[in-house]
Amino acid sequence: MRVAIIGQGYVGLTIAAGAAGDGHTVVGFDVNVGLVAQLNAGRSHIEGVGDSDLAGFIAAGTYLAASDPSVLDGCEVIVIAVPTPLDADRNPDLSYVHAASDLISQHVKSPALIVNESTSYPGTLRKEIAARITGVDHLFASSPERVDPGNNQWGTKNTPRLIGGLTPAAVAKAKEFYGSFCDSIIEVSSPEVAEAAKIFENTFRQVNIALVNEFAQIADALGISGREVLDAAATKPYGFMPFNPGPGVGGHCIPVDPSYLAHVANEVGVPATFIKRANEVNLAMPAYVVTRVVAGSGGSIRGKKVVVVGVSYKSNVADTRETPAAAVIDLLREQGATVSWHDDLVGTWRGESSSPIAGADIAVVVTKHDGVDLAAVKGCGYVFDCTSSITGVDGI
Numbered sequence: 001m002r003v004a005i006i007g008q009g010y011v012g013l014t015i016a017a018g019a020a021g022d023g024h025t026v027v028g029f030d031v032n033v034g035l036v037a038q039l040n041a042g043r044s045h046i047e048g049v050g051d052s053d054l055a056g057f058i059a060a061g062t063y064l065a066a067s068d069p070s071v072l073d074g075c076e077v078i079v080i081a082v083p084t085p086l087d088a089d090r091n092p093d094l095s096y097v098h099a100a101s102d103l104i105s106q107h108v109k110s111p112a113l114i115v116n117e118s119t120s121y122p123g124t125l126r127k128e129i130a131a132r133i134t135g136v137d138h139l140f141a142s143s144p145e146r147v148d149p150g151n152n153q154w155g156t157k158n159t160p161r162l163i164g165g166l167t168p169a170a171v172a173k174a175k176e177f178y179g180s181f182c183d184s185i186i187e188v189s190s191p192e193v194a195e196a197a198k199i200f201e202n203t204f205r206q207v208n209i210a211l212v213n214e215f216a217q218i219a220d221a222l223g224i225s226g227r228e229v230l231d232a233a234a235t236k237p238y239g240f241m242p243f244n245p246g247p248g249v250g251g252h253c254i255p256v257d258p259s260y261l262a263h264v265a266n267e268v269g270v271p272a273t274f275i276k277r278a279n280e281v282n283l284a285m286p287a288y289v290v291t292r293v294v295a296g297s298g299g300s301i302r303g304k305k306v307v308v309v310g311v312s313y314k315s316n317v318a319d320t321r322e323t324p325a326a327a328v329i330d331l332l333r334e335q336g337a338t339v340s341w342h343d344d345l346v347g348t349w350r351g352e353s354s355s356p357i358a359g360a361d362i363a364v365v366v367t368k369h370d371g372v373d374l375a376a377v378k379g380c381g382y383v384f385d386c387t388s389s390i391t392g393v394d395g396i
């Protein structure tokens with residue numbers, strides 16, 4: 001099939017690679033002209049899609065990036081994979097989804113299957129996408145993306161894919177497309193069910209992470225090891241699922257998607273109380289971390305050299321969106337410390353560059369990438385580990 005993917009970020013490029021790898025002819029459309037040039041030069045910007053894969057698809061003629069919307073017309077399948085962030089008031093910002101829909105409406109004159117993979121609240125496909133694309137008899141389906149960047153066990157191929165369509169013909173076409181490169185397709189009765197399933201999955205994670213973050217604080221105040229308690233609880237073979245405490249939640253999904261659910265819940269008059277409380281607990285974790293670092297350093301970090309190790313939101317990825325490291329660094333600076341950070345994957349961020357670990361008085365490990373120099377970390381005078389995975393040091 002001739003396929004267009006609108007948005008060539010983490011999700012769009014991953015799907016583009018999956019479809020191109022299966023022999024579809026894929027156009028990766030993005031408004032970022034620099035990114036388009038980089039992709040056409042065979043340079044991937046995400047983990048999970050290698051430069052050699054990309055160059056191979058380009059050489060085989062199964063992938064091309066483009067920023068000219070005229071490439072969209074004539075495609076059998078058009079996938080929307082654009083950002084769905086929160087606005088300044090933490091309400092859904094659907095402006096990217098609207099812009100992508102308007103592009104389709106203006107430029108696509110031959111009927112196509114239009115699939116939304118961007119995460120949003122139930123009703124988005126029907127009311128915010130299909131309703132804006134007029135004049136052509138397109139098919140519409142929702143297939144929310146579940147990719148977990150950096151996860152080597154579960155990827156596009158083996159993660160079951162949900163599909164809900166506005167019509168049976170849309171479902172059939174979406175099943176044909178995704179069935180060509182995904183092992184398992186699960187049809188649900190409407191796009192709203194697929195959309196709600198995705199945001200409930202991420203709300204489940206957000207709420208459970210908040211619960212374990214609160215528990216870690218309770219355990220510490222009780223003078224027992226939260227880590228040991230969680231490991232002990234996890235020996236129960238049923239009815240318990242382990243989550244790890246940490247410095248907060250980051251990335252484009254867990255801190256954001258639940259607020260989309262809270263938004264629609266509010267509109268239908270059912271307050272999403274768990275989501276509100278989970279946001280409060282998770283957003284307060286950087287302050288808790290800094291309180292513990294100050295306490296563990298003799299009551300003051302004024303004038304001390306602190307290195308924050310790992311600033312992306314999770315291990316082995318370079319993504320710094322919504323990372324709790326930002327608040328940890330800002331709060332450490334408010335305490336009068338001289339703060340640098342070390343992250344080989346991130347390199348530069350917020351106008352600063354990665355610094356060496358050695359020579360700091362205090363190391364605060366926010367995210368632990370494979371290969372980080374733990375000897376250098378342990379060489380610092382005081383170490384606080386937010387990942388509860390470094391033995392013999394203080395931490396959450």
Ligand SMILES: NC(=O)c1ccc[n+]([C@@H]2O[C@H](COP(=O)([O-])OP(=O)(O)OC[C@H]3O[C@@H](n4cnc5c(N)ncnc54)[C@H](O)[C@@H]3O)[C@@H](O)[C@H]2O)c1
Pocket residue numbers: 006007008009010011012029030031032035081082083084096099100117118119120145146147148149252253
């Ligand atoms: N990153 C993840 O792990 C993940 C996982 C599952 C679902 N999602 C969801 O997938 C969606 C995309 O997320 P992402 O992480 O890929 O975002 P991203 O920021 O990595 O990429 C989005 C891309 O879309 C482009 N773009 C923006 N507006 C455009 C437009 N009008 N036309 C064409 N291109 C446009 C941007 O330039 C960017 O390259 C979001 O809804 C997100 O919640 C993300």
